Amino acid sequence: MNLLTAQAPARVPSSGKGLALGIWRFMLVALVLVLSLGVTQAAVAQADPDREMRTAAPSITADQWRQVRSGETGPNYRDSRHDSNYNLINASGETWRTLRNRWVSPFGLIAIVGMAAVITLFYFVVGRKHLDEPRTGRKLFRWSLLMRSLHWTVATLFITLALTGLNLLYGKFVFRSLFGDAFWGWMISASKVLHNYLGPIFGVLLIVLLISLLKDNIPKKLDWVWFKKAGGLTGKHHPDAGFANGGEKAWYWLLATAGIVVVASGFVLDFPNFNQSRDTMQWANIIHAVGALGLTAVALGHIYIGTVGTEGSLEAMTTGYVDETWAKEHHNLWYEEVKDQAISEEEVAARKSGGGSDPSASRTS
């Protein structure tokens, strides 16, 4: 799977049909752009902390705020936990609320909707990256059943966490008015329970996935060349790549850094019983949201490239095998190492139906 290796297939709309297709594509792209502009506009409009403040805490007056800010707060504002001297209404809480509502929320939505729009545009303008040569029909083993199961479990958990997280941040603007309070109440508490319980499971499995893939994702000089050539987007030939190419390694290291930060900050939020202060929780919340929204936006790119974006990639993660042509074009150095192990489709089928175990020695890079 190559990050951004798509090259424009020769597509000349010479016939009427071609022109109609061109117009149809243009309309779709325009629609996506208009919709994404509309959504981001709405996001910015929603991010009015003062408006939300009026709904969330209507009884706090300007005088009370002055009092809070000057530090003259009485017991009425105090956290009732036995050892707490923390003011429930305080300036740092207001800073957190403003950061979350005015910056994180709208810009997170802009990143995700913007990424979806860019991908859609890319697909309709540049198109799917097809294999340059015909398939040989001979297959190379790439991912074991264990690795595929791990990948799909982590992916399913990530998508569930992304959807429930997005609901926690934006759901009220859409579903509350759409479904009414009763259903919305059920929906948001279900989202919260799922998010809180699945987060730690995702964290543990992500670490297992990262450790299993580490050997193949050590950065090398050739990855830099891969990026300089934009993964094959410029020039005629695919840049050199071993088992993982530069794009895949970038995704790996993003998960190994931002992914771990999101998991760690999630733990701080999930277990408030370790005496962490509210300020720590507020910062954990901001870090968690920024990291998670960024990762979700990039994950859209990974999902696109792994499905419709590149011919032959998805079968790697579904069947465990890839065609020789795909291996040669996207991972030429890995292909050179394992080409002697290519088998026919019949042999793959026999291996799978006979319950034979996956070979394990196909990865040496």
Ligand code: HEM
């Ligand atoms: C439905 C969504 C997804 C699809 C269709 C998908 C597809 C794929 C495919 C086809 C590959 C194999 C590429 C190859 O053989 O070179 C792959 C690799 C990988 N995927 Fe996904 N994926 C999805 C979601 C995710 C998510 C959410 C994560 C992480 C949170 C993830 C993490 C990875 C990693 C770490 C690799 C290995 C890349 C490497 O070698 O470094 N995937 N994915």
